[in-house]
Amino acid sequence: MLWIKTYIVYKTSFNIKIENFMQELILFINPLSFLLFAFGIALFFQTEKARNRYVVITSFILGFILYANVAFYRFFTDFLTLPVLFQTSNFADLGDSAATEIHLMDIIYFIDVVLLLVLMKFKPKTIKSTPIKKANRRAYFLVAAAMLFLNLGLAETERPQLLTRTFDREMLVKNLGTYNYHLYDIFLQSKSSAQRAMADGSELVDIDNYINASYAKPDEEMFGIAKDKNLIVISLESLQNFVINNDVYGQEVTPFLNSLINDSYYFDQFYHQTGQGKTSDSEFLLENSLYPLNRGAVFFTHSGNEFDAMAEKLSETGYFTSTMHANNKSFWNRDIMYEALGYNYFYSATDYTITPENSVGWGMKDIPFFEQSVELMKDMPKPFYTKMITLTNHHPFKVEGEDKMIDEYDSKSGTLNRYFTTVRYMDEALKVFFEQLKEAGIYDNSIIVMYGDHYGISENHNAAMEQYLGQEVTPFVSAQLQRVPFFVHIPGVTDHGRGKTISKVSGQIDLKPTLLHLLGVDTKNDIQFGADLFSPDHHDFVVFRDGRFVTKDYVYADNVCYSKETEEPVDDSFCEPFKEKARTELNYSDKIIYGDLLRFYENPNYLQSEQELEKQLP
Structure with a gap:
């Protein structure tokens, strides 16, 4: 039976x-x-x-x-x-x-x-x-x-x-x-x-050689363009790119983000690369430019590892570093992991005034979260780097009353129907946040970065997605649906219509080198698999944690190679050159995490001495 x-x-x-x-x-x-x-x-x-x-x-x-x-x-x-x-x-x-x-x-x-x-x-x-x-x-x-x-x-x-x-x-x-x-x-x-227990650091030689060969030098004009500015990074919960510049029955889903495209560097071919750790995986990618694990979440399984995180690097350059998330400290083991990543402070639920009136679903609504966060920012040492994690646009996607600013979609998937309403609320919350930053005098001296952390609508809702998109959700389309918004807004540089839409194939693995270079922090000696998105040497390639990958011309999904131009399967030989790169990067990243190899890399000269020793051996 x-x-x-x-x-x-x-x-x-x-x-x-x-x-x-x-x-x-x-x-x-x-x-x-x-x-x-x-x-x-x-x-x-x-x-x-x-x-x-x-x-x-x-x-x-x-x-x-x-x-x-x-x-x-x-x-x-x-x-x-x-x-x-x-x-x-x-x-x-x-x-x-x-x-x-x-x-x-x-x-x-x-x-x-x-x-x-x-x-x-x-x-x-x-x-x-x-x-x-x-x-x-x-x-x-x-x-x-x-x-x-x-x-x-x-x-x-x-x-x-x-x-x-x-x-x-x-x-x-x-x-x-x-x-x-x-x-x-x-x-x-x-x-x-x-x-x-078995690792001895010798694996780092091959990994470092691979990373050095792939290093993308920063663009001279962009390197340090936001030097000494506050860095505000907003993790946009479950936000996928298909809602940008889109509507439900004539109602814009993201009117504020749509208006921000011309005032920002907006990346429309940017993909999430998370695994089972979801939001925590996106944080891990942001901080380390390493891939998450295929099983579980690094935040839980390897919080005791040595990391070379963006928060720690910025702290060493004089930044006050923090995370702002109106949730329990222990959720996703954040209280332990944030310490390992080098954050100076974690603004959690105990730092906010949370009431039944300003909460829904998973906790504090985004608008009061942003409002209270700006008040906390006023007292932060400057310059500061803070990462903000939104909550309202989280499954099961529920808002009521005046927070429901758009009609639900009409399909057989209640999840997709409600999704548009919480996305619209989050978009309104971002508008309020920008206004609050300006009133507080923080806006002009800050760089504001926003990115979707992972998908919100899983493949279990493909039938409803086909109804909304008006096309069949093939493995090719499903891979394209993993695109998430990525905005880099720099007051004085990108505002007043001076922004630019950039269509480089990229992913969350690229966040760390891109942002550090904008702040004028060198990453040449970092163990990282991402590359500066403003660099002319950046290659159009992104690999997902499940082995799928996207290049400038092809998408590899469900063991089939697709042409991006025709959206139809093509001979596997077109994708073959990229398969080894995808496997190599995932394998190297896993070795770093499972072996805690960065504990052997505290001194960049370590690898040089290892390589010199190898040359001397017969």
Whole structure:
């Protein structure tokens, strides 16, 4: 029953792409080998009562694991990993979003357990239960092993190097099955824990050589153009680029941001690159120009690492550095991680006046958050760098009354329908913030940076997105929907219509070198995978955490190479030169994090001495 239930869940609750009969066959049989082993343990119990108890408990636990993946997948379009389960300090804050994804009819996911109890209760007396012979147990487990090797063999034939491409969890689930995938995830977690203990820093030589070869020299006119100005970076919660210059039934969704395009450097080909850490991943990218992990969030799994963060660098140059977020300090482990990143202060919920009237959903509304934040900025030492994290435009996207400044969209997705209303509210909040900065006398001596932190509408809402966009959401379109807004507003430089729209393919990995160079801070010796977006040497390339990538002319998604000009598949050879670059950067970044390699890089001369030593060796 659990085998068949699992297959039905694959087909109804997950969006697993099947391309041929062999993939369908593998998907059908992949739960079986694990379930044979798991339930086979019952054969070692001597009494029927003990066997029945074990079978029921096992059925419930495995059913719960399957359902947990379903609930998680509904919003994140992803499967659970062990590091995510360890992020328990987030669970209390996740209540509203989680409740939205749990439905009353979900009880049907446990119907097999109910049927099992009924069958045990009303088992016909003609069915006798006798102790299992040793030879029969041996034969049973040989069959289970044969099923496992058959599954692995078919999977390797269909997808060579499956276990080395662990960035694609859907591929693992499709070929190994949900339960075997979780066993493999436990193995990966154990392996990553051992990597730090085994690391000695020697891997940094190859990494540093790669980074030096990719370094983009800053543009001479742009380097230091905002020197000694305050740096205000705003993380725009769940804001995707498709709402910019767009409307709902004739009502502009982002009128303020639309008006800001001509007064800013606006990057319209800028992508988020977050993984399971979502907002915390975008913060990690901003601060370190390293990729987030494929599993869990660096903020949780590696907060004890050594980092060379933007906050720490600016603090060393005389900036007062802080983060402003009207939420609990412990959410995403921020109180610990911010200290590791070198922030001087964290303005959290205890620094704001939060009431039921000025809160909604995840906490304080954006308008009062910005208003109170400006008051706090007045007392900050100057110059300051502060990062602000908005909240209102967060799933499940709810605003009411006068905060609802635009009509909801009309589709079968309540999530997409409400999304436009919270985006419109956030846009209004930004308008209020700019006005407050001017009144406080902070605006003229500041550089204001705004970027979307991650997607808001997952692929589970593709049908509604197709209705809104008026086109099919293919893997190509889905990759393009990962674009998020990125604005750099410099009073005295970009305002009064002196801004510029820049169409370089870029991502959050590029934020750190771009912003530091604008402030006149050199990054030549930094271990970073991003490049200055104003540099003429910047290459049009961005890789997502799941292995997809975008170049000037091509998009690689779902193992298919697409032409950006035609939006149609082309020969894979066009994308081949970029595949190695994508794999190399993700692999190098993972090595840095898992091995905590930056602890060996406190002195830039370390690598030079290592390289000189290598030259002397035979």
